[in-house]
Amino acid sequence: MRSKYAAIGVAATLMLTVAAPTTSASASALSPLAHQDVEGISVFGAPALESQRELLGLIEDTPSAVIQDVRSGEILSVTVNPMVPTANRRNVCQAGDAFWASAHTPYTNKCFYGGKGTIPLPGSFSRQIFTGAYTAKGTYNINNRIMSTPRQAPGSTTILTGIAATTTGTIY
Incomplete structure (x- = not known):
């Protein structure tokens, strides 16, 4: 069974990702190159996560870019941005x-x-x-x-x- 945060269709929102430099030890742990799958959601630049609940907590407190299905509301991917992009x-x-x-x-x-x-x-x-x-x-x-x-x-x-x-x- 697909999770409610599974990937969306072509008509979904498209997002460009810009790699921002990091300036601190904690920010470097959030490398924009790091990729993981968290219960069907593609996640870039985040520390290791065990669940969607952890991911949702992270994006509540950390600047991020989310791609979400316009029809279902499912989250397809998250890119954590440790710095506000310029x-x-x-x-x-x-x-x-x-x-x-x-x-x-x-x-x-x-x-x-x-x-x-x-x-x-x-x-x-x-x-x-x-x-x-x-x-x-x-x-x-x-x-x-x-x-x-x-x-x-x-x-x-x-x-x-x-x-x-x-x-x-x-x-x-």
């Missing part, structure tokens, strides 16, 4: 912005810029990400799986073979 987002891109290009109207481009970090970029569908003036990557949701584009140098692009829901953008 990356920002906007719908109208400016020169040098990294961005997920909108696949079709009425969706808009999801632009991200600024300092290092991961920023949620939900609410759009895309098939291409541009890194602009940044070393960056993006995450997207396809068939209930959170996937990531490769970390790429400034001026790069990744083209997906289909349309996916955007989730996050990360600037390094």
Whole structure:
């Protein structure tokens, strides 16, 4: 039986994850690269957790980005952000912005810029990400799986073979 926090569909919120530098010993324990599965929820950057109850307690007290199924309310994934990201987002891109290009109207481009970090970029569908003036990557949701584009140098692009829901953008 699937837990009520199981993965969501393509229409779910998509989030970009930006890796923020850590500055303390406790923050370094929350590496954005650490991954674990907690009762069907993909969790990134958290210390070892035994249950959904522990995970829910952690996100009550720790800045985090959550991907949640819009229809069922199930939590699909959690990325713990030990620092507030300095990356920002906007719908109208400016020169040098990294961005997920909108696949079709009425969706808009999801632009991200600024300092290092991961920023949620939900609410759009895309098939291409541009890194602009940044070393960056993006995450997207396809068939209930959170996937990531490769970390790429400034001026790069990744083209997906289909349309996916955007989730996050990360600037390094």
